[in-house]
Amino acid sequence: EADIYQTPRYLVIGTGKKITLECSQTMGHDKMYWYQQDPGMELHLIHYSYGVNSTEKGDLSSESTVSRIRTEHFPLTLESARPSHTSQYLCASSEGQGWAEAFFGQGTRLTVV
Amino acid sequence: AQSVTQPDIHITVSEGASLELRCNYSYGATPYLFWYVQSPGQGLQLLLKYFSGDTLVQGIKGFEAEFKRSQSSFNLRKPSVHWSDAAEYFCAVGAVSDTGFQKLVFGTGTRLLVSP
Numbered sequence: 001e002a003d004i005y006q007t008p009r010y011l012v013i014g015t016g017k018k019i020t021l022e023c024s025q026t027m028g029h030d031k032m033y034w035y036q037q038d039p040g041m042e043l044h045l046i047h048y049s050y051g052v053n054s055t056e057k058g059d060l061s062s063e064s065t066v067s068r069i070r071t072e073h074f075p076l077t078l079e080s081a082r083p084s085h086t087s088q089y090l091c092a093s094s095e096g097q098g099w100a101e102a103f104f105g106q107g108t109r110l111t112v113v
Numbered sequence: 114a115q116s117v118t119q120p121d122i123h124i125t126v127s128e129g130a131s132l133e134l135r136c137n138y139s140y141g142a143t144p145y146l147f148w149y150v151q152s153p154g155q156g157l158q159l160l161l162k163y164f165s166g167d168t169l170v171q172g173i174k175g176f177e178a179e180f181k182r183s184q185s186s187f188n189l190r191k192p193s194v195h196w197s198d199a200a201e202y203f204c205a206v207g208a209v210s211d212t213g214f215q216k217l218v219f220g221t222g223t224r225l226l227v228s229p
Contacts, residue, residue, distance in 0.1 A: 004156075006156075033216075040221060041221055042218075042219045042221045043203070045216055045217075048216065050214075056214065058216070059210070090157070098215060099145045099215055099217070101159045104157040105156050107156055
């Protein structure tokens with residue numbers, strides 16, 4: 001059973017609001033990731049982290065930002081939500097070496113109205 | 114750049130029938146290949162992976178996949194499908210970003226529907 005949690009599961013919010021999507025894992029994994037998932041599309045990596053105080057942007061340009069102050073916590077923030085941010089956001093983690101198995105959270109489905 | 118193609122957007126299979134989901138990859142060297150499953154409202158779960166060695170790999174839930182270098186394929190199979198197998202299935206290849214980060218590149222997924 002994967003020990004990685006995302007909150008909230010669903011969020012409907014108005015344009016211009018600031019939001020933070022939470023992601024926590026209890027496995028002590030160094031690597032963490034945020035993916036964006038839209039219907040019929042591949043998962044796009046938008047942010048990743050090697051460990052504490054390490055964050056990088058992924059393949060898909062995103063207006064969101066992330067932080068990694070603690071190993072277990074990797075929140076994603078949108079300073080000003082727009083309808084184009086409507087999507088599902090998946091958080092994942094894996095051990096530090098190689099292409100280890102990635103464990104995924106249940107996702108946050110964000111709708112910006 | 115590495116890429117993954119899953120040509121079938123959705124497939125319907127009768128319960129008890131066999132299943133094959135197709136996956137083709139583009140990668141210059143020996144690929145690291147994965148199949149993940151996503152049940153409704155859930156995150157992705159690893160079914161199996163191929164790194165090297167035997168080209169037929171066994172996974173969880175009775176799934177297996179065969180790596181065929183000549184066809185650049187890594188098709189997922191199950192001999193007898195159960196209604197609980199209805200889900201979305203993603204094939205992925207291990208890739209390295211420009212900054213040296215090891216990441217997964219996913220296909221667009223195949224939605225499996227199981228009919229009674």
